[in-house]
Amino acid sequence: MTDNTTATERTLELTSRGPAAAGRRPDEVVIGLSPGFGDLFTKTIVDVPHAEVLRQLLAGVEEQGVHARVVRFPGSSDLAVIGHGAARLSGSGIGIGVLSRGTTMIHQKDLPKLSSLELFPQAPLMDLEVFRSVGRNAARYAKGESPEPVPSRNDYMARPRWQAKAALLHIRETGLVRPGAAPEELTALIRLAAAS
Amino acid sequence: MTLVVGVDIGNSTTEACVAEVDADGREISWLAGALGATSGVKGTTENVSGVADVVRRALAAAGRDPAELAVLLVNEATPVISGLAMDTITETIITESTMIGHNPRTPGGGGLGVGVTVALADLPGRDPAEPVICLVGAGADFDDAAVGINSAVAAGIQVTGAVVCADDANLIANRLHTPIPVVDEVSLIDRIPLGMLAAVEVARPGHTIRTLSNSYGIATVFGLDPDQTRMVAPVARALVGNRSAVVIRTPTGDITDRRIPAGRLTLIGATARRTVEISAGAEEIMAALRRVQPLADATGEAGTHVGGMLARVHDTMSDLTATPADAVRIQDVLAVDTVAPQPVTGALAGESALANAVALAAMVRTSRGPMELLAARLREALGLDVLIGGVEADMAVLGALTTPGTDRPIAILDLGGGSTDAAVAGHGDEVRSVHLAGAGDLVTRLIDAELGLGNVDLAEEIKKYPLAKAESFFHLRMEDGTVRFRTDPLPVDAFARVVVLADTGVHPIPTRHTIERIRQVRRAAKHRVFVVNARRALEMVSPGGNLRQLGFVVVLGGSALDFEIPDMISEAVAEFGIVCGTGNIRGREGPRNAVATGLVARHAATAHVARDPAPTAGV
Numbered sequence: 001m002t003d004n005t006t007a008t009e010r011t012l013e014l015t016s017r018g019p020a021a022a023g024r025r026p027d028e029v030v031i032g033l034s035p036g037f038g039d040l041f042t043k044t045i046v047d048v049p050h051a052e053v054l055r056q057l058l059a060g061v062e063e064q065g066v067h068a069r070v071v072r073f074p075g076s077s078d079l080a081v082i083g084h085g086a087a088r089l090s091g092s093g094i095g096i097g098v099l100s101r102g103t104t105m106i107h108q109k110d111l112p113k114l115s116s117l118e119l120f121p122q123a124p125l126m127d128l129e130v131f132r133s134v135g136r137n138a139a140r141y142a143k144g145e146s147p148e149p150v151p152s153r154n155d156y157m158a159r160p161r162w163q164a165k166a167a168l169l170h171i172r173e174t175g176l177v178r179p180g181a182a183p184e185e186l187t188a189l190i191r192l193a194a195a196s
Numbered sequence: 197m198t199l200v201v202g203v204d205i206g207n208s209t210t211e212a213c214v215a216e217v218d219a220d221g222r223e224i225s226w227l228a229g230a231l232g233a234t235s236g237v238k239g240t241t242e243n244v245s246g247v248a249d250v251v252r253r254a255l256a257a258a259g260r261d262p263a264e265l266a267v268l269l270v271n272e273a274t275p276v277i278s279g280l281a282m283d284t285i286t287e288t289i290i291t292e293s294t295m296i297g298h299n300p301r302t303p304g305g306g307g308l309g310v311g312v313t314v315a316l317a318d319l320p321g322r323d324p325a326e327p328v329i330c331l332v333g334a335g336a337d338f339d340d341a342a343v344g345i346n347s348a349v350a351a352g353i354q355v356t357g358a359v360v361c362a363d364d365a366n367l368i369a370n371r372l373h374t375p376i377p378v379v380d381e382v383s384l385i386d387r388i389p390l391g392m393l394a395a396v397e398v399a400r401p402g403h404t405i406r407t408l409s410n411s412y413g414i415a416t417v418f419g420l421d422p423d424q425t426r427m428v429a430p431v432a433r434a435l436v437g438n439r440s441a442v443v444i445r446t447p448t449g450d451i452t453d454r455r456i457p458a459g460r461l462t463l464i465g466a467t468a469r470r471t472v473e474i475s476a477g478a479e480e481i482m483a484a485l486r487r488v489q490p491l492a493d494a495t496g497e498a499g500t501h502v503g504g505m506l507a508r509v510h511d512t513m514s515d516l517t518a519t520p521a522d523a524v525r526i527q528d529v530l531a532v533d534t535v536a537p538q539p540v541t542g543a544l545a546g547e548s549a550l551a552n553a554v555a556l557a558a559m560v561r562t563s564r565g566p567m568e569l570l571a572a573r574l575r576e577a578l579g580l581d582v583l584i585g586g587v588e589a590d591m592a593v594l595g596a597l598t599t600p601g602t603d604r605p606i607a608i609l610d611l612g613g614g615s616t617d618a619a620v621a622g623h624g625d626e627v628r629s630v631h632l633a634g635a636g637d638l639v640t641r642l643i644d645a646e647l648g649l650g651n652v653d654l655a656e657e658i659k660k661y662p663l664a665k666a667e668s669f670f671h672l673r674m675e676d677g678t679v680r681f682r683t684d685p686l687p688v689d690a691f692a693r694v695v696v697l698a699d700t701g702v703h704p705i706p707t708r709h710t711i712e713r714i715r716q717v718r719r720a721a722k723h724r725v726f727v728v729n730a731r732r733a734l735e736m737v738s739p740g741g742n743l744r745q746l747g748f749v750v751v752l753g754g755s756a757l758d759f760e761i762p763d764m765i766s767e768a769v770a771e772f773g774i775v776c777g778t779g780n781i782r783g784r785e786g787p788r789n790a791v792a793t794g795l796v797a798r799h800a801a802t803a804h805v806a807r808d809p810a811p812t813a814g815v
Contacts (some may be wrong), residue, residue: 059338059364059367062366062367062370063302063363063364063365063366063367064301064302064366065302065366093668108669108691110668110669110670110685111669111685111688112685115688116688117688117691132363136363141691141692144667144692145692146692146693146694146704146708148706
């Protein structure tokens with residue numbers, strides 16, 4: 001059994017389908033993306049491709065038999081705004097917010113904006129396994145189950161080592177913000193790269 | 197008028213009762229009661245600070261000055277302490293990767309597939325005539341796996357099922373052109389032998405598997421003869437109730453339910469001695485105990501589990517009471533059958549099975565506590581007259597009689613943390629009492645073990661408070677099915693969880709157990725300890741062992757404050773036609789403060805006799 005996950009490159013194509021409306025399906029999770037996700041940026045702070053980030057989040061949701069929608073929030077680069085906004089658009093009240101650099105949270109519509117169900121504040125520690133677990137747990141919350149929170153990692157060196165890069169990425173992402181712009185419904189197409 | 201205070205030093209709480217007694221002791225006016233934690237082991241000088249604190253608070257509650265206090269009464273603490281031990285007596289062993297019987301949360305597809313086990317990478321080029329089961333190893337991507345299986349099927353290979361290492365079953369099943377059953381989360385997939393005949397079954401949603409949980413189903417699938425079918429019967433039994441399963445036919449594979457040699461328990465009575473196998477279970481142990489009553493001591497076979505359990509009890513007791521371990525005598529044991537989730541030896545997917553276990557509570561009689569020394573220290577610390585008065589059981593009966601609606605003959609049932617005590621008083625002065633092992637602490641341990649919590653504090657809360665499920669941040673569904681709405685949101689960590697509604701807030705229970713299961717475990721634990729002990733205790737103290745001779749039964753003690761134990765006991769003794777209920781000491785203290793109240797009542801009565809020595813007939 002050979003491991004061929006890293007060998008295959010996948011590309012992400014996000015196309016807008018117009019303003020995102022609030023969902024009515026109780027079995028959906030909304031994945032909220034920051035302004036530059038899969039657009040100006042294509043990788044997280046530790047070079048995890050955005051195509052794989054979104055693919056694992058979607059896979060985690062799908063494995064639980066739950067439906068996922070992808071929505072971009074061009075109006076903010078604040079994770080709390082994106083995560084809470086996604087939760088409020090979600091028919092189940094559960095949303096995932098993810099920033100281009102990889103910082104992620106699971107939110108619920110009734111919670112205060114600055115709170116969250118699960119928060120993954122250290123972007124450099126986010127790998128594909130964690131993104132899959134985030135998708136899985138969000139879907140399980142949507143089903144009314146009680147998942148074990150994804151084990152949160154902590155690296156005391158992450159802050160000194162990555163803070164400068166994170167700040168630069170945040171400034172660039174914030175530069176893309178169009179204040180007051182409405183969330184957009186996206187179609188996500190993830191394909192194997194043409195020539196492999 | 198003199199101001200007196202009665203103090204009861206218990207295993208876990210110290211209680212005080214302040215009252216004013218008039219000169220001839222005929223009139224008692226009850227003023228206030230207070231409750232605090234016992235400092236140190238009861239009956240030792242460490243208790244002084246706890247007593248001083250409770251007395252101070254009782255006086256404050258009564259609005260009286262400590263200087264007015266004339267006498268402090270303490271009971272003669274019953275020198276009994278209890279200990280606990282628990283050990284598993286069975287284990288499940290799977291040899292040679294015979295089966296995978298776990299319940300992944302999300303198996304994929306549905307139905308039954310039978311074939312030879314083949315790794316994903318080896319699928320191309322297989323003989324189309326031979327059905328195969330595809331094994332998708334660690335690290336394989338779900339898209340690649342689905343593509344691999346689809347192209348194999350397109351090439352004419354009969355892929356009838358798949359076993360996956362990661363949590364990918366639905367992802368793969370959703371991408372297949374031909375639906376097959378897929379079992380996932382098999383962490384040790386590398387241990388599955390290749391080239392062996394295997395069967396994969398996934399039940400429809402809401403159903404459980406039908407073929408692999410049936411011995412003849414397995415026999416049909418693998419074409420077994422009667423002897424081989426006899427061999428697979430335990431496999432089928434182990435898979436009953438699962439949503440998905442994999443059975444692999446290996447030449448010598450087997451699954452067994454092994455009993456761990458738990459050892460023998462020797463019960464030494466006053467006139468007889470009996471030896472009983474621990475693995476025989478609680479019922480046999482308790483039957484043997486009844487035959488040797490009264491118990492003088494109990495020992496376990498050295499080098500076995502039970503030997504270890506009793507050694508632990510002896511050691512703890514000798515530490516607590518500062519007596520040599522061989523001088524500690526076990527006066528009562530309560531054995532309770534329980535189950536504890538244990539990992540299955542040889543399992544491929546981290547399966548666990550409920551192993552049988554036996555919990556033993558033991559009651560130890562210690563040498564008389566240094567009460568005189570304690571009284572002297574109290575005299576120093578508080579600067580007042582301290583009287584040691586009365587046996588605990590007698591005082592509890594006197595206190596219980598202050599419950600409205602009671603009369604002699606009366607029986608009390610004191611449900612504490614470490615022990616269950618009972619006493620009976622007829623019309624005379626004689627009081628018969630017993631102290632039995634097993635009470636609240638044992639219930640907590642049973643809940644902790646059976647739910648696999650590993651958190652005694654949480655188990656304690658589950659014991660004491662009702663459960664609810666947090667269905668949203670603003671509403672809770674209670675265990676009785678009713679819904680409670682809230683104006684302020686629940687804490688984030690309680691979302692969608694089963695929670696305990698403790699006094700200190702809503703506390704989540706971090707397990708996969710349903711609310712029904714937790715409730716059932718909680719009630720069963722209480723039943724096996726308190727109902728069993730209540731009947732045992734009342735049989736031992738009632739005249740001729742006949743419960744019908746008892747008039748009134750008053751339930752007292754900390755565990756009587758529980759929200760369901762008193763009802764369970766009332767129900768259990770209802771058939772004997774006894775009036776049974778939770779005490780309400782002095783009409784206002786509930787089941788607390790009985791001994792402290794009894795001390796004051798006895799003090800007043802003796803004062804009365806002393807002043808008026810000959811109450812002659814005809815007065």
